[in-house]
Amino acid sequence: MIALSDYLILSAIVFCIGLAGIFINRTNIIMLLMCVELILAAVNTNFIAFSYYSGDVAGQIFVFFILTVAAAEVAIGLAILTLMYRNRGSIDVDVTNSLKG
């Protein structure tokens, strides 16, 4: 029997991998998007686990919404990315610091 805590640990690990990816990754914005997806996946895992163990399907329905929103977000993110590459000739994270004060 797989306990709830196992799911939560798994999701925490995935979340931390995603987070570490955002912080550590310095080269590619696509990697950032992928890491964001990992974080969302961790959240989704939590939702499904809690939903299953508490017998409430609302959590699973919520996951669908999150997946939809994530898909849209990635679509827009990739579009922005394409434009950015066209304008700047680079998608390097270390170079995109024009907000610097």
Next chain:
Amino acid sequence: MMENIYLTLALAPLVGSLIVGLAGNRLGRTLSHTITILGVAISTVLALYVFNHHVLEGGDVFNENLYTWMQIGGLNISVGFLVDNLTSVMLVIVSFVSLMVHIYTIGYMHDDDGYTKFFSYISLFTFAMFILVMSNNFMQLFFGWEAVGLVSYLLIGFWHGKESAVEANLKAFLVNRVGDFGFLLGIAVLLMFFDTLDYAETFALADQVNGQTIFGDMSVITVICLLLFVGAMGKSAQVPLHVWLPGSMEGPTPISALIHAATMVTAGIFMVSRMSPIFELSDVALTVVMCIGAITALFMGLLGIVQNDIKRVVAYSTLSQLGYMTVALGVSAYSVAIFHLMTHAFFKALLFLAAGSVIVAMHHEQDIRKMGNLRKKMPITYITSLVGTLALIGFPGFAGFFSKDMIIEAVHFSNLPFAEWVYYAVVAGVFITALYSFRMFFLVFHGKSRVDHHTEEHLHETAPSITAPLIMLAIPSAVIGYFTIEPMLFTGWLDNAITINLEAHGSVAALKEHFHSAMGLITHSVMTLPFWMMVGGIATAWLFSLYRTQWADAIQKRFRRTNYVLESLYGFDRFNEVVFVRGSKKLGDILWRISDMAIIDQFVVNGSARFARFVGSVIRPVQTGYLYHYAFFMIIGLMLVLTWVLVSGNTPLIDLGS
């Protein structure tokens, strides 16, 4: 009935002033002076009627508020009239002298461009003075007080093309501000303790407030009296606030006669007499009043001896005579002060107008060293001047004799501290008065003519509009003292306006005891010290200005230092220049450096800019522009908030304690 008369009396000059002031150019000269003179003439007639009603027929005191100006809480500030015998006497003096000056102005200002404006101003002044003497509360008194100050400012600087006139009017204005500030403070303290500004209510409460203290252990009454007297010192030109009056001679002569001799400068004397119920409660204040008066009377008279400007000699004698009045106030002889105020108003207006007549005849030459032997050319001016001078020095029988003699006697009977010294000062003052008055008189009208030829040819008696007021003023200057001394001082003309604490201050009562008749005073006078002082003064004046003129020069050389002190006017002007003018310039400079340049410019304005820049320089590095830094801070922030939510509160979601 009476109310309308009072209103007409006060407002007639104002109406005249406004009409001429606003439309003077269109009305032309003749119409302008007709209108203003008519206004003042109406006032004069009504003043005589009021005088008759109150003083001679013993009418009831009129004390009513006519209009409520404002109501602040329980404090009612009204426009109202208090007309009693004191007011009636003042009204007659002011309106009569003013009327004479109006008529005189026709001749004196004949060639002046500001003819109509001048008439407007002097009528306005008359109105202000009426308001001052008729008011029944301190607010209205203050209004009149400031209004006469304003008109005085306008008139001293009437010839505003002359730099010295502009300086003099500024000086007069500023010195008067000092006095008025004290006056205003006095009114404020009075309001604080009495809770009313009405005269009658104030006087009724005076006994209640007497004994209360302020600033530790100072008597409230003394503080009020001294502050009010500071105001009187400003207006009535007492040492050390006298410096503006000699300077005010820069104005046209009718003004010197009207404002700086007969009326405005008497405002302080009038005010203290009006406040007699309060002043009577403070011996300290009375002593101060008396001493200041004595200092002014003696030392300002001394300055008259060394002056060579005909108007300045008269100006210093005005200061000296105001000192006499103030001394009379100090020894609680208020009625004597008012008596001297009245006689002085007539003979001093006369002397000034006579001086003006001489100035006109001499084509605006004012130096008495360049005159001499004018008596043949100007007989009317000569005779009227003689009357005025005799009245001023107190020659037995003339107006000034009675009033000045009464002041000296009142001081003699006073039991205030220092009264003995003051007595010697005022007696010495008689000698000095006679000396400078006759010095001027001899130099102008007798001796060898020192007039230059060109002027000599044109020298003749002045126009009737100038000589008529001289004659009209010479009559009261000669006789008014004789006729009014008894009723005014002893049979109670002023009793319903003046309160004297007879037990403590018995000088008037003692005067009454010794008084038999006006004639008796004259015959008795040859045996008194003041009479011989006066004779000595005349003799000395004759000796030095006619008989042996070279002696005067010799004395001047021998006593160079004394002469220097007198000619530099005791250094009051110098002191004011160094301490107040340069001092305030320096203070302004320091304030400009410290508060303007340092605090406002450097600290507040530039400082806030620098502060913003500093904060920016500290915070700017945080904005790196790298996405992962923003994400990191978001996560950290989120964690902190989450931790806070979990562990805080009375029932935390995660209990770390157990």
